């Protein structure tokens with residue numbers, strides 16, 4: 001891929017005697033990683049000539065915070081029983097997840113250039129049976145939180161202290177199932193469960209506020225029994241602080257509403273719904289990579 | 294080999310047909326679930342904003358609202374991708390639309406593996422099985438831009454719940470401009486006496502190509518288009534069994550519960566003859582280019598041809 005100074009295999013480089021991925025705390029370094037993820041995303045979707053750039057780019061700081069700082073995980077041992085779980089409920093954001101997994105060393109960087117190709121493990125939507133590190137298969141929106149809830153419940157039953165993170169789109173907050181799961185997690189006081197909502201204000205056909213408004217979204221999560229926080233979803237420091245607060249919050253699950261910009265980082269994709277599900281042309285990829293240099 | 298000119302996708306043909314119907318019939322309401330730019334209902338929405346509702350990302354609610362509107366006398370078209378229009382909200386369709394036998398026309402786009410790169414989660418391969426299983430549902434799979442508008446018109450003008458399956462890719466034009474679609478009727482596309490190739494939707498063009506190839510093999514193949522999967526044109530199928538003694542059914546769907554299963558059920562009861570099936574065999578799809586996937590999963594003219602040769606050999610004379 002086009003990332004010469006990519007922190008590839010960071011996990012191995014920074015890992016202690018254990019196999020655990022490094023917890024990078026330098027904001028500068030994390031921001032550099034975020035930029036690398038963005039370059040990966042644009043490059044791989046461009047090469048595939050298919051995919052969802054907008055909703056991948058809006059998640060980058062969230063994924064960077066989780067995979068490179070917050071989560072306890074072992075890229076060389078993806079099924080480690082004590083790993084924190086991450087479920088990309090908004091499955092069409094797969095390229096961002098694939099980049100994070102490759103950059104932490106779950107699989108070779110070369111896989112990224114096979115995105116969406118026949119025979120590639122990197123399917124258009126994440127497939128847990130093909131890709132190490134993909135915790136659960138998604139693609140049909142609105143199902144991920146229920147699954148995350150089941151995993152959080154299992155942790156409690158098994159007396160394990162891993163945490164479960166689910167990344168939802170704001171569009172998914174229109175699906176009834178999301179609220180069935182939210183009600184359940186609130187009722188069962190699943191404080192090992194954290195939801196991040198990628199609140200980019202856009203869905204496929206246009207703006208959330210004109211199609212089916214979610215406002216007031218934080219109040220809705222609160223009403224379902226969740227500790228609720230709002231952050232700038234492109235501020236890694238705010239994300240890290242919120243995730244720390246989620247970890248120390250006992251007795252209730254935490255929902256972090258991350259306000260983001262769809263297409264973030266590429267000027268001509270930002271808030272441009274044309275790039276929800278359309279790949280950039282080779283020229284557009286080149287322009288985007290210049291901006292992300 | 295018969296080559297067909299490329300036409301609009303069936304979803305594009307649907308979008309256009311809806312606008313025309315909307316102009317004629319003020320009672321038509323169109324609903325979509327955040328995919329109107331893909332299903333093509335967006336054109337109707339632009340021309341008739343008061344009769345178009347984007348319900349958001351909420352397929353179960355989509356079907357419930359459709360039922361409520363239909364129970365209030367509206368003719369409702371409800372659209373989203375085929376996976377989300379069927380399995381994502383099946384009980385809502387079953388209880389609120391099928392059991393009630395309401396005037397809801399579910400027209401789904403992006404059916405089958407020809408969806409391509411989005412992969413398994415977005416490729417409906419069982420939708421015909423699900424929708425045909427529901428008592429009282431009419432199920433139609435149009436093939437091209439000539440047939441689709443007529444199928445949509447028939448749905449609008451016929452009481453009761455419909456499922457119409459449309460596709461994502463551009464579709465070859467297989468019908469002549471003067472083609473006349475009749476609900477519930479099979480269409481003889483090509484006469485033949487040795488074997489009958491039965492197909493619809495995306496598989497109709499390969500079936501016709503296979504028939505041309507079989508001619509070079511010395512096999513005289515009939516091609517029967519069966520756009521209405523339910524109710525099935527039993528007489529045309531029995532006639533084909535009697536006159537050609539062997540059938541091949543080709544479809545972009547699982548072997549189980551689709552056109553092939555339904556044809557086999559009818560003929561097992563009324564005129565057992567050798568039948569072969571060109572279909573997906575107990576597998577989900579995956580990411581890839583539509584043509585690559587169709588080739589990988591054997592949904593091609595060549596596979597139909599091979600199946601026909603094998604089936605003809607199984608005939609008892």
Ligand SMILES: Cc1ncc(C[n+]2csc(CCOP(=O)(O)OP(=O)(O)O)c2C)c(N)n1
Nearest residue numbers: 055139140141169170171172202203204327
């Ligand atoms: C159940 C379901 N319905 C419809 C779709 C098709 N679809 C893909 S993305 C999308 C909406 C995108 O908006 P949002 O969910 O907010 O995602 P983001 O803005 O983060 O890309 C839709 C309707 C789907 N994947 N799943």
Ligand SMILES: [Mg+2]
Nearest residue numbers: 170171200202
């Ligand atoms: Mg969104």
